[in-house]
Amino acid sequence: MSANPAKVLGIDxxxxxxxxxxxxxQGKILFSKTFLTRLDLGREKALKRIVKILQxxxxxxxxxxxxxxxxxxxxxxxxxxxxxxxxxSPNFPDWKNVPxxxxxxxxxGLPTFLDKDADVVTLGEKWVGAGKDWDHFxxxxxxxxxxxxxxxxxxxxxxxxxxxxEFGHITIEPRGIHCGCGNRGCLETLxxxxxxxxxxxxxxDKKSPTLLSEMVNRRSAPLSAKLxxxxxxxxxxxxxxxxxxxxxxxxxxxxxxxxxxxxEGVVLGGGLxxxxxxxxxxxxxxFKKRMTMITGELPPIRISSLGDKSGILGAAKMAMExxxxxRKPIA
Numbered sequence: 001m002s003a004n005p006a007k008v009l010g011i012d013x014x015x016x017x018x019x020x021x022x023x024x025x026q027g028k029i030l031f032s033k034t035f036l037t038r039l040d041l042g043r044e045k046a047l048k049r050i051v052k053i054l055q056x057x058x059x060x061x062x063x064x065x066x067x068x069x070x071x072x073x074x075x076x077x078x079x080x081x082x083x084x085x086x087x088x089s090p091n092f093p094d095w096k097n098v099p100x101x102x103x104x105x106x107x108x109g110l111p112t113f114l115d116k117d118a119d120v121v122t123l124g125e126k127w128v129g130a131g132k133d134w135d136h137f138x139x140x141x142x143x144x145x146x147x148x149x150x151x152x153x154x155x156x157x158x159x160x161x162x163x164x165x166e167f168g169h170i171t172i173e174p175r176g177i178h179c180g181c182g183n184r185g186c187l188e189t190l191x192x193x194x195x196x197x198x199x200x201x202x203x204x205d206k207k208s209p210t211l212l213s214e215m216v217n218r219r220s221a222p223l224s225a226k227l228x229x230x231x232x233x234x235x236x237x238x239x240x241x242x243x244x245x246x247x248x249x250x251x252x253x254x255x256x257x258x259x260x261x262x263x264e265g266v267v268l269g270g271g272l273x274x275x276x277x278x279x280x281x282x283x284x285x286x287f288k289k290r291m292t293m294i295t296g297e298l299p300p301i302r303i304s305s306l307g308d309k310s311g312i313l314g315a316a317k318m319a320m321e322x323x324x325x326x327r328k329p330i331a
Contacts, residue, residue, distance in 0.1 A: 008070045008319050009057055009110075012117060012311025015039060015076065015091035015144050018050065019308060020057045022066055023316035027128035029309060030066060033057065043094045051107045058108065071112040072319030074120035074311050075100065076147060078163055084114045090180030091144055113322040117141070117311060119156055119164050121304075122149025124314030125267050130302040134264045138257055139304075140167060140250075142272035145180070146188040152261075167257060168192075172249055190249040193225035193272045196242055200228055203238055211236040229275040240278065247279035251286025258291065258299055269304035276303050 007030060012019040014037060021032035035053050039046050054071065061068045077089025084101025086092070104112045115123075122139035125131040131139065135154040141147040146168030150157040158164045168188040169181050176185025177195075189195045201223055203209050204216065212231050216223060232239035254266055268276065284301065291298055304310055 007061065007066050007068055008072060008316040009054070009061070009068050010120075010312035010314070010316030010319070011054070011057075011071060011073045012120070012308075012315060013037070013050065013073060013075045014117070014311075018053055019312055020053065021309065021312035021316070022057070022061050022064075022068060023313060025320065027313055027317070029312060031060065031064065032309065032312060033060070039092060043092075043098070047098070047100075047103060051104060054104060054108050058110070069110065070316075070319040070323055071104070071108070071110050072120065072315035072317070072322075073100070073104070073112060073114050074117035074315045074318075075114060076117045076145065079114055079116055081113075081115050081158075084112070086114075093180075111319075111323060113319045115315070115318050116147070116149070116164055118147025118168075119149040119158075120314035120318050121147070121269055121310045122151060122267070122314065123156060123317050124306055124310035124312070125269065125304060126151055127317045128313060129306040129310055130267045130304055131265070136261070136263045137265050137267060138165070138167065138254075138261070138263055139267040139269060140254075141270035142191060142193070142268060143270035144192060144194050146186075146192050147270070150261075167253065170253060170256070172252060187249065187253045191246050191253070191272075196225055196228060196246060196272070197223050199242055200239070203242075209236065209238040212239055225272055225275070229278065232275070232278045243275060243278040244282040247282030248286045250279070251283045252290060254283070254287055254301070255290035259293055263299055265299045266301045267304055268301065269306070269310055271308065273303055274307075 007022050007024050010021050010023050018035045018037050022030045076091045078087040086095050086098040086100050089095050101112050101114050118141045121141050125139050131137045137151050139149045148165045148167035150165040169186045171185050172187050173185030177189050179186040179189045215231050228239050232243055
């Protein structure tokens with residue numbers, strides 16, 4: 001076995017993809033690989049697939065003469081981080097009280113630590129990303145849903161219930177559409193890729209869009225947030241209006257959050273944040289209009305500098321810190 005210091009596997013478990021990476025103690029990703037989650041297989045087969053992917057990541061590490069000693073895992077939904085249980089998740093509908101850590105450690109054999117996906121993304125941004133110079137900030141992850149993580153006084157904030165912040169499920173439109181969490185009009189129903197695509201599909205059904213219709217027919221591919229972004233960049237008014245509305249709702253939500261907590265700033269991450277060139281001007285305009293109780297300069301809004309690697313980095317860092325708390329050295 002190599003004499004190299006031990007490294008940590010960071011895993012970002014999403015509804016669509018599983019991002020894996022081997023991370024060192026300086027926040028450098030030594031290798032990374034992405035797999036399809038395949039929730040369509042059903043809970044049991046999907047769980048077996050996750051274990052197999054972890055085993056494969058360990059094998060790749062060893063072949064590259066690295067010695068992984070820990071696994072950090074970020075998962076969407078409500079979790080019990082101490083017991084390692086996924087209580088429930090809007091993105092994993094048939095996952096109820098899943099003892100994920102027990103299942104993984106039984107098969108893989110490495111100490112594994114669990115946290116909410118948005119919390120590990122936020123930790124990654126604090127460690128080596130856009131939030132590294134802030135002690136009080138919020139991070140929103142815009143993807144399949146809208147996740148959130150919060151840092152206060154330089155530490156992750158988990159709250160008295162242990163679930164941390166869920167700004168994606170604050171109510172913005174009381175009479176809005178139903179959210180996967182069971183509520184109505186959540187921010188997630190107004191600023192996530194899932195609902196952006198749903199709105200676009202309604203427009204297609206009404207025969208409203210022009211360029212978008214052409215793009216969909218030309219590619220013969222499913223409608224996606226990426227396609228909407230590409231079409232908006234080409235100047236399509238319908239797609240631009242979708243991102244403009246998304247930006248305005250984000251501006252409202254962020255003004256509420258900053259007014260409540262008085263934070264230093266905001267980090268936006270997740271796949272949908274790549275479309276910031278379209279929606280950010282609308283977000284900033286709405287944000288500025290509603291920040292009526294702030295004197296001086298407004299808290300800045302930054303786009304993640306880590307991209308889709310923030311979850312891998314944050315999951316690894318979380319495992320390092322949790323393991324250190326347990327007084328178990330990893331090197």
